[in-house]
Amino acid sequence: MFNYTFHWRPAFQALPQMLEGAVVTLQIAIISMIIGIVIGVLLALMSNSGSKTLRAIASTWIEVARNTPALFQIYMAYFGLGQLGIHLDSFAALLFGIAFNNAGYLAETFRGGLRAVPATQVRAARSLGFGPISAFRLIVLPQMFRAVFHPMTNQMVWAILMTSLGVVVGLNTDLTGVTQELNVKTFRTFEYFAIAAVLYYLIAKAVTLGARAFAYRLFRY
Amino acid sequence: MKLLLAATLALASLTTALPAYADKLDDIIASGTLRCAVVLDFPPMGSRDANNTPIGFDVDTCNDLAAALGVTAEIVETPFPDRIPALVSGRVDVGVASTSDTLERAKTVGFSIPYFAFEMVVLTKDGLGISDYDSLKGKKVGSTSGTYEAIALEKSVTEWADPAGSFRSYQTQADVMLALSQGQIDATVVTSTVAGSTIATGNFPGFVMGGKAPYEIDYVGLITLRNEQGLINYLNLFVNQQIRTGRYAELYAKWVGEGEAPNLMVPGVYY
Numbered sequence: 001m002f003n004y005t006f007h008w009r010p011a012f013q014a015l016p017q018m019l020e021g022a023v024v025t026l027q028i029a030i031i032s033m034i035i036g037i038v039i040g041v042l043l044a045l046m047s048n049s050g051s052k053t054l055r056a057i058a059s060t061w062i063e064v065a066r067n068t069p070a071l072f073q074i075y076m077a078y079f080g081l082g083q084l085g086i087h088l089d090s091f092a093a094l095l096f097g098i099a100f101n102n103a104g105y106l107a108e109t110f111r112g113g114l115r116a117v118p119a120t121q122v123r124a125a126r127s128l129g130f131g132p133i134s135a136f137r138l139i140v141l142p143q144m145f146r147a148v149f150h151p152m153t154n155q156m157v158w159a160i161l162m163t164s165l166g167v168v169v170g171l172n173t174d175l176t177g178v179t180q181e182l183n184v185k186t187f188r189t190f191e192y193f194a195i196a197a198v199l200y201y202l203i204a205k206a207v208t209l210g211a212r213a214f215a216y217r218l219f220r221y
Numbered sequence: 222m223k224l225l226l227a228a229t230l231a232l233a234s235l236t237t238a239l240p241a242y243a244d245k246l247d248d249i250i251a252s253g254t255l256r257c258a259v260v261l262d263f264p265p266m267g268s269r270d271a272n273n274t275p276i277g278f279d280v281d282t283c284n285d286l287a288a289a290l291g292v293t294a295e296i297v298e299t300p301f302p303d304r305i306p307a308l309v310s311g312r313v314d315v316g317v318a319s320t321s322d323t324l325e326r327a328k329t330v331g332f333s334i335p336y337f338a339f340e341m342v343v344l345t346k347d348g349l350g351i352s353d354y355d356s357l358k359g360k361k362v363g364s365t366s367g368t369y370e371a372i373a374l375e376k377s378v379t380e381w382a383d384p385a386g387s388f389r390s391y392q393t394q395a396d397v398m399l400a401l402s403q404g405q406i407d408a409t410v411v412t413s414t415v416a417g418s419t420i421a422t423g424n425f426p427g428f429v430m431g432g433k434a435p436y437e438i439d440y441v442g443l444i445t446l447r448n449e450q451g452l453i454n455y456l457n458l459f460v461n462q463q464i465r466t467g468r469y470a471e472l473y474a475k476w477v478g479e480g481e482a483p484n485l486m487v488p489g490v491y492y
Contacts, residue, residue: 004309007328082403089405090389130261168364170389170400178304181390184367186331187305 021178027194036102043107055214065104078169113148153211257283258299258313264477316444321369332442333456338483343431346406353432363389363406
């Protein structure tokens with residue numbers, strides 16, 4: 001009963017378009033990671049802080065981000081906020097959703113990373129004359145990032161794969177968007193999605209290998 | 222006697238050795254069920270009534286086809302982008318889903334002769350200053366991914382190359398209406414049937430028609446697998462019978478309303 005014939009030639013002709021989409025995908029993933037890291041560090045600090053309010057804000061963010069589907073977060077950012085008259089465009093809504101999600105996950109990772117830096121380090125720094133902020137910036141943060149480097153790589157790969165959800169909010173310029181447009185014009189689902197899957201794999205693999213090479217340089221004594 | 226036995230055995234082995242090839246038409250008749258892919262967020266062609274039962278022109282057409290084949294119809298709700306994947310992956314037998322007969326798609330699926338034809342109109346909200354198709358230039362527009370009108374609209378946006386303008390494609394017609402009502406997009410292009418019934422529901426205050434879209438008439442066919450020539454022949458005759466028995470006009474009056482059902486003939490050419 002298997003009578004599907006593959007049309008690979010026209011599918012490969014669409015490769016330049018799909019590669020352009022892959023660039024957009026990578027852009028969204030990188031920007032969302034940067035926002036996620038900044039907010040994630042803040043959330044981690046907030047949840048370690050003495051203030052009850054700050055702890056509550058951080059834990060609400062982390063709980064919502066980690067316990068609801070990323071798809072809903074993106075859909076809410078677009079159609080949910082739209083209902084309230086706040087208009088994010090498709091790109092911004094996807095970015096918002098993924099950055100929100102990234103920040104939630106990374107905050108927990110960072111919290112663990114901060115714990116891994118012994119308190120004696122801060123005391124030693126302070127005794128050497130570092131102020132509290134520079135002790136944190138120069139002594140604690142670098143050690144924390146080192147401890148959480150590999151989980152962060154993981155999150156980056158997750159961010160790349162999550163960009164595919166942009167299609168539900170009308171994003172048609174990223175890799176999934178471009179692929180879906182090609183698919184509905186020709187209905188050659190298998191061919192286009194197979195090529196897209198390979199591209200996602202290659203992007204994710206390149207990020208992992210790049211991160212490994214970077215870690216090698218960063219962490220050698 | 223021996224000879225007869227040998228002959229019987231030979232015949233039996235011959236018939237079993239040959240692949241018992243039944244085509245899709247035979248399969249449907251034998252199975253007793255016709256599975257139709259129908260888009261149910263595309264009124265009046267397909268939608269759900271208050272009891273969640275599928276209704277519409279396409280649903281009735283599927284029921285008529287099943288009745289002609291002497292089988293029961295099974296309506297499989299299929300969003301626009303999934304119609305042909307559903308067919309190719311064997312989840313449905315036939316698509317009664319307002320599928321535009323583009324040459325690109327005909328490389329993958331087989332089309333019947335047209336069973337309906339659509340005219341496209343601009344749907345927008347009051348006060349946006351959109352009165353005709355050309356005023357869409359520089360506006361945010363959107364449509365349902367992969368539909369005839371989405372492809373044509375995206376092409377226009379690309380040609381206009383106005384940096385203020387943009388095109389978005391959504392996965393369902395419902396999302397397009399939501400995006401339009403929220404102001405994520407300024408206008409969409411839809412079939413006059415959808416525009417009419419969307420405005421008539423009263424769910425979207427402020428929606429107005431913004432003139433006709435200058436596209437060619439969108440002829441839609443029934444679809445099945447490209448190589449099921451037997452079934453395609455049957456579908457062609459079915460469409461022809463629907464029209465000559467007056468059933469087509471009857472369904473048009475029931476679902477679309479007053480006026481003449483669209484002419485499905487393209488003057489001056491053979492199909």
